[in-house]
Amino acid sequence: MVPLLQASAQQASIVQRVFLIGDSGGFDPDLDEPLLTMLREKLLDADSLGTVVFLGDNIYQRGLPDSADAGFQLAEARLRQQLDAVKGTGGRVVLVPGNHDWDHSGPNGLANVLNQERYTEAYLDQGNTFLPDGGLPGPSLVELAEGLDLIAIDTEWWLRTGQKAFGEGEHYETREEGDFLANLSDLLRRRDDNRLIIVGHHPMRSNGPHGGRFPLTKHIFPLTDLWENAWVPLPLIGSAYPLAVSISGGKQDLSHPRYRSYRQALMRIFERHEEHLVYASGHDHSLQHFPVGTIDYIVSGSSTRPKYVGKGRGAEFTSSIPGFFELVYYNDGSSRLIAHTVEDTIYDAVIHPPRPTDTALPRTEEEPVSPFETSYSGAAAPELEAGPLRKAFLGQAHRDAWTTPVTVPVLNVRELGLRPTQRGGGQQTLSIRLEDASGNEYALRSLAKDPTKTLPLELQDTVARDIVLDQVAILHPYGALLVPPLAEATGVYHAKPRVYFVPDDPALAPYTEVVGGRMMMLEERPDDDMSHAPHFGAPEEVVGAAKMYSELLEDNDHRVDARFFARTRVLDMFMADWDRHEDQFRWAEFDPPDDNGKWFRPIPRDRDWAFNRMNGLFPNLVQTRWIEPKFQEFAPRYGFMAGLNRQGLPQDRRLTSELTPEDWTAIADSVTAALTDSVFDAAIAQWPESIQTLHGEEFHRIMRERRARLTRAVRTYTGFLDRTVDVVMSDKHEEFVLAPTENGGTELTVYKTTKEGTRRKVLYQRTFDPGRTQEVRLYGMGGNDRFQAHDVGRGIRFHLIGGTGDDEFRGSPNTPYSVYIYDTIGGMVIEEPGMSRNRLSTNPTVNRYDRTDFRFNSVLAVAMIGANEDDGLFVGGGPLIMRHRFRKEPFAARHRIRAASAARFEAFQILYDAEMLKLWGAWDLTMDVEIHSPGSFRNFFGLGNETVNNRPNREFYQARITEGRIQPGLRRALSPTSYLWIRPFAQNLRVSSDPGRFISQAGISPSSFRDQLHAGLEAQIVFDSRDSRVLPRRGLHWRTSATWHEGLSNESRSYGRLWTQASTYFSRSDDTPFTFATRAGAEHVTGTFPFWDAATLGGEDNLRGFSSTRFAGRTSLYHNLEARARVKRFAGYLANGQWGVLGFVDHGRVWTDGESSRVWHRAAGLGAWMSLFDALTFRARVGFSEEQRHVVIGSGFAF
Template identity: 30%
Template sequence: MRTQMTRLLRYLLLYILVCTTSCSPSIYYGPSAGNWQHFSLPDSTGIAYTVYLLGDAGAPQLDKTEPTLKLLKSQLDRDPRSMLLVLGDNLYHDGLSEVGSQTRDQGEKRLNELIKVVDDHQGKVFFVPGNHDWDYMGPKGLEKIRRQEQYIEAGINKGNTFVPDDGCPGPYVEQLRDDVIFIGIDTQWWLHKYEKPYGADNGCNAGTETEMLQQIEQTLEANKGKHIVIGGHHPFVSNSNHGGFYTVMDHLFPLRLIRDGLLFPLPVIGSLYPFYRQLGGVDQDIPHYRYQLLISRMEQLFNRYDNIIYTSGHDHNLQLHKIDKYIHILSGSGCKTAPVDVENNATFAHSEKGFVKVIYYTNGEVWTEFWSPEGDGDTGRVNYRGKLYDQIRQDATATAACTDTLQAEPVEFRPADPKKKPYALAGVLLKNDYAKEWATPVRVTYLDMGAVGGGLSPFGVTKERDRNSLRLRSAKGYEYRFRPLLRDAMRTVPQQYRGTEVIQSVPETWLPSQHPYAPLIATPLEKAAGLLASSPALHLLPDIDCLEPYKAPFGNRLGFLEFDAEDYRLGHRDQDADDVQELSYTAMLHRLEDDHLHQVNARAFVKARLLDMLIGDWDRHEDNYEWSLTEANGRTLYLPIPKVRDNAFFAFDGFFPWLATRSWGVQELQHFGYKIQNLKGLNMAAKDLDRRLLGSLTPADWVQIADSLEAVLTDEVLANAVRQMPPEVYPLHGDELTQKLKARRVQLPRVAEEYAMLLARYVDVFGSKKKELFEIERLANGDTRITVTAANNPSHTLYTRTFSPEHTREIRLYGFGGDDEFRVTGETGSDIKVRVIGYKEHGRYQFAFSDSLDNSSISYNLRNTIGDKNVIDNTRATYEDFATGDLINSPASDEFRYTRIGPNFTVIYNTADGLVLGAGMQYRPYKFRTSARGGVQRLLYQRSLKTGMARIFHEGEIKDLFFDLDLVSRAWVYAPYYSMQYRGYGNRPAPTDAPMNERVELSNAHISAALQKPFGTFFSLGAGPVLEYFRLSERRNSWVQELLPDNRQDAFGQRSYLGATAFFRTDARDYEHNPSRGLVIDLRGNWFQGVANTSGGYSRYTYEVRYYMSPNLPYQLTFAGRIGGGINTGRYAFYQGNMLGGGLLPDFSQTIRGYSQTRLVGDRSFFTNLEMRVALLNYRVYLFPGKVGVLGLYDTGRVWTRTNNVGGWNRAYGGGI
């Protein structure tokens, strides 16, 4: 016993030594901060502004004032020229719950403690959200963040103090003083897995991560030389838990890392969790791949500018790092503490409660102080003081206007380098029709910068989808944009098909697909159609000094000069007689949502969209239009101004383009041919835009507009438009383009009707924040009429349209929370489903119904609460649809997707079956508010070329069948048989006299269906019935009987079973194929009872765990593991036992690689797989990218039987590609 205890103590001591990670709870000073006490702040009379930083203060003491908050308040009250920035995790543990919930009262008390801090503060205050505020990264995150925003702003009563607004990513920009700028961003938005707002439909300026970065870059560029303090919750470097540093206690008590107070010891096994997080397994930790992407993209911006301080919380301590050109401050110990590490190049780190001050001086110096409270907070002490930087001053608009005029004589210029040859395979399989246009020299004039608007001066750069453009401002205050002709054409390829840098290195392959002078051809067509046109002018930008600091990237570049309209900016073209106010799509959409008297001229926009289809411009997303407004009859109408015609007349012809752009492929890349085809693909980029703005027009309206457009686009108009390209290139394809335009023009009425029918299937009808009356009238013939009027003026019709069930399946009515009223009338039902959808968290919705009307096809996505939030008044009992469990309803969560049908191919190889080829179909239907469409249905036929085995396999999933339950199904039939190798029962099967190629020929069929309840995005439970059938012919398999144990002699003949299955599954992989990080757990129980002359029954319980971990390296290195096994009970045949080997039913999964297919058969089984994968190179086959790598493996496993457990573990090791 003493020996065992001694051994245990040794192991425990060794474990402690191994898992120690050198985290230290003491204060740490870097080499440059050792004598900080010798430095004093400059004279306080020179203080210009102070920023106070408080983070992770969401669980303050409630019985008395939190000491940190007390000390902070005493300083704020005496400092009016200051701002308090609260850096997230404002309320633990999972944000602000709804009124009436168990945690609401405590949540309000905790927030009130923070609000009290600024009761007497005369300066500014801003809160940014953290991951705990987003429902602790949960599915109700958006709901809770908006609720917290309302509560805080109402409590502080200083206007917009919770930023960014409405759960948007930001950036929110505030000028604190002339030379100090605050930028607020929501970093949890970047990391959040569940619903989050995108773009203008949700009131956000940024619709994607890229747009967020672009807007941050524009803000930094516009404020160069000023002090910039950026506030976000997540740090980019940390010497604590989220940075991958853990103490011995973290290894012994890992559950406390998940939630405070969970002090349950888990020695040894507890280390798995810290190790998992260190290798990037949790998206809230710096090693996680998505977190790393956030850091890399942000730091690329920050390190290009001076005078930037990034501030954060998240880890519960105080830290200071100086990273390249920017300062990084972590202030996350408002009410909690966590240990810090003494490495990682920190200037200062301390695991004590406190806050940070950043002090700006009039002489340009910036200092910081790290404060901690003493006792109850009446006093405090400075733990570190130091100067951060001296301001590097720049004038963002210092470049003088270019006033020198240039000679107007044209010069010869070649747009692209003809020496660069396109990718050889693409040259054969892709017809680059415009390669000669790019290589042909043209005569063009220099842009006379001194003559435009009194002189142009550069002031910034805008990163667009396929290039960087130069922003110019005239002496009259108007803004222009110079867009270079040469661009990175690979940016036009959807992100999922771009692959790696290999593709980016060969843009010449794709550039000739785009016509270089498409904008010059499109402009006269737009004008002939009666549309407003941007009128781009082709110029060579001179390489002159007044372009600095943009001379190097833009000097001597050929491109188009266009007028640039920004959000809410009045723009006036010098050459136009009439002033035109232009708005971006985002700005216009805000106005549409605010007031129902603001409307889009839908007929004009249909004309613009038909023109897009005529010229084959498939890239018509929201940013490719700006909007002009006019006043008429008391309404404000918006007219489209098409912009950016890079992808008009797109040449994408050849075998591989044909194959790749099928309806199941990259159908957006549409070739400009003589026939307008694949309207779904051609309009894919614009589908959300069309559905938002064109729901009021019928197919007949579209055809009428198409007829009028066909009439004005005469042969002469088309020919003259094509001749607007430089005369040097017209002979190449000018006549061909003209003939194609003529052929496509006559197709416009057909195209208009077909596309209008596509839009009519699911129609969105939008109200505004003002009060509207929505009338739903069920007509006797089955049609449904929707009428929207202003509630205060019923004669003022805002929308009216009649829908036929022949063309329309569903109508969505979006009330924007302005006390809207919905009135349902009629005497009959309809096959058209109508969804009534409330928007955001305010408004009352009143309903009125006809007594005799069947309302089963009306569903309500609304909140049914108390107070002034989305209350349903006078509502008859009907179907309430909470399809996603989300209580915040917005158009962005209802993204429309086309149903997709495509082929499905599989290639499998194992030693037993040889090469197994499969072919089939895959069907993905669309369904309202299901992120992965409405599910998937797969049908596959597989056949072994070696054994003749054949299988028909079906796998299906239907999302939200009812009550938030999914239906999952599986079925297969082996016809004529499944060929399996059998070597006997047990862990060491006896040798057999049967030839090695003798196989068991087993007929098998399986049908199962289960209702599955998903919890979030990767966790689910399910249960359902199972039907199985087996037939083993004794005539064909008589030799098998010699290898059967005594209790398995009745294996021959037919067996039929009816049973049930239940399962638990979690799948948190980053990628389904070749995952680098994640965890998969699959637990299943199956119970079978014999039917149809089959006696007895049996049960099977299986388990499998897979994990993937990858360190942060410039290449993929993945450590993967798998543990699994099974247990059978009852009476069953040998082919129903637990098998281990190299390829098993139903998906040919390998449990011990290198072994024959069903080498081991027993009552119980256990196996482990260990694997290391290293990526060696990236490649692409035409459009589709891939990776090549090597792997090493080590597998072990064994089975147990009731009568024979001889033998030990079976092992296999090896490698592969």
């Protein structure tokens, strides 16, 4: 630490004052807050040299919800109170979001962050003040002064596992999570000579509760967190929560594995920066300063609700007094950190010394650059050459194009007047951006992708890596060169790519080592003013997808040229370019023909997958509609059209819903007519000569055949597209009118209206045919919207989603039940509902629109295999059928059918289970059916805790059972981790009376061997917070149930059952190899119960080391403790994962009527386990008890 009163710092002038205030969303909006008053005074004093940064959690508890939400007014008041404190001060204002702004990490997070961004920037009217933009992670750059930059990041974006934004921001593009770290690293490299302030919500270091530090009172009096005066001493119990937070923590704690890995990645990036860097955060409600070399970590989160903060662990200063930090930057390179409270300045230190004045290096002349060759000859990727075996499995694809030498020009950026500016987007493609003297941007992208960067760690260095690397051969390295003539002929916008060899040119610094020595593709990047580029439509403005969609939502006069977009998509289909998600388009903005609003036309980009080819065993398997249907190759026939367009489906459904099948057919016919043989000749002529010789004739033939089939293929796709139609309007006012047609269809007309409801013009009109369309979803979005459905044609479900604003539905007695009305209670006035379905809700998510809310139905195969000493080897399997419908997450229905056989006993079983989600409001319908053949058995050694097992013949104690059971159920979620399950059932069971077995001489009533018919009811509550069902390392899984069996025949008795079981899992972190798991349970049976349904112990269910159902009685109690240790992670060619060992100790006992026993049965054992890809686990274990050794081989852990 540098002494404060250093002469040079006193003499230097201030270049910027940065005020850091965090977690300020808890102020009482009805009170004048002195801390905000002081902040305003200091900003007024700083004037244009002042910047204030709100470090997240700007609105407690859930950010800024929809205006129809009951919590909106309070949230708005809290935000406005802070904005009023800084508005009009003359300084710069920046807000970054925190976890509370993201709906307290809840499902409405992205929507609430976007709400806060729109509100903040409209209220302050100071431009781009809420950073990063659009719910993206950043980094967002703000230049504060010469040599001083502020970088804003959204840390909750990374920690969040729910919905979050991807796409293009102001400075960088984020297509995958890893892009954020790469973009941040690139920005720091570009600003390496500058002083940096990086601001985000979550701290890298902390001595507060999120860092695992708690006051002694929390260990002794933990209930004071719930009730202020609950001073009840619970010293051991009170330490449990602080200990858990310090060891593994929740998702918002520094010790949580995802948070910890994020911190480590960020800190590694920070440490590479050569100049002074400050990372400022909030989250913990205190003031903290950690100096680490040239980096200062600051926590400034004590503006409201201050909490305990500890000392030490590298902290120079900590305080829990309400306040905020100020950073003062001087023109001599020095900087100070000041902590302000209402009463006093409690900390003031120079955190970086002045810049040395006598170390300037003599200026050297730039070394002359050797002249480059003008051309280069070589193959794009000679490493893709493959032998016969590799080709058989992974395919020939286009590897001959990759390995054939071509001659291309050498890139000379000086001659072209280009300079590099930043890294490009996407992990798979190596790219940088360049800029010319006029400010036009260009993208320089590698021909070869590296898709292995997106593989999970567990799949690296396996056969999966080779398969994915070979995916590059599926692409055509020069396919993008074919596009301009095809697009020009069909009237579609396009880039003009050229292939170059990039030399090791110092003019490309700091990216010379990254891009030098390889073939790359250069094309102009459409952005801003493109009036000089007719191939982009010569628009004066080009925007990204997020901006375009925002404009459509803002005003219903803004619209997309649907026919132009459809024409573009038809060309995509012709070229088999399936990778057409929304980030693959930019949008040219024009004045529409009626001069009202804005008119958008698409500019496609990144044509990597156009003209792809897939063959070979693995690729042919992958591209089936049952595995990954999006992979459809450029072949004479189009294949599965719904798969080919899967990536583009969300946009197609959003932007082309007004088009009829006839419109699509006319567009396809027009494109077909434009694609003449001479156009194909011109396209193939764009290739290097060696590639023309190699593929020219073949491609010409395939193009002709696809042209002939194009209209039919488009018709097939539109048939799929028309099944479910979305009609999405805007935040302005609209009226939706549904009316039946004479031929049984339904006509929809949407009008633009005034706020009072006066019609102004028709926005949308289309007739829906029930023979093609099953469902139509109408989204009013914002504004005051009206819906009229006096009658509609039959056979189509209409979902009317009002959105925010004062909405109205008008029906009639003829309104059918196929009309569903969604809105918030109070947000929709319903007049004459008829038979329509009312889906009004207090939850504002009822108005949610998600253009990705559409999924394929699917059928998958599921296998069963295992072995144990009771059953021997058993194998089986069956189909898993998934069905999807509107607002059913993660599916509408799931059906699983399994058949399994145990060869030793010639026994088989057939199992069926199903789930149908939200079938009646919040209730799910479930169904379980079991059929067990006569060869099935259950062990029975008699009732009691000390029954004997003295016969070596295992079959002696087996009772053969034939059983049929059907059990429907209703299930309702109580929270994200718990649910209630109510299940009636009917069961018929018969026990075989086999002479010579224990069952025939145990004093059992002869009626037990007749059909036992029961019906009953089971109620179950389940809580499940496990982090994984396959390989759990932390969490709790608790189940408890009560069941009544009512006898329905003379031989059947009535009885009841109570059962509970809880399993807990504990690992210190993801890095530790150890997991401790424990399971405890109890069962009690009431009334006169049959022997085969007693409370039992034995086997994998509860007492390993004994045969299944070894002990039976009225009551059972058991406890299992298991330690699992990972020995090694492995990366084999065919598989990747981890394996380990386990050890366990079990004990338990049963109680039965008339028996007095104090015996507890104990068993112990060991085993090994293996997890493949962390998705499938196998185990083998042996258990030892006083009477036997018990071996089990199977899938999954016992619990």
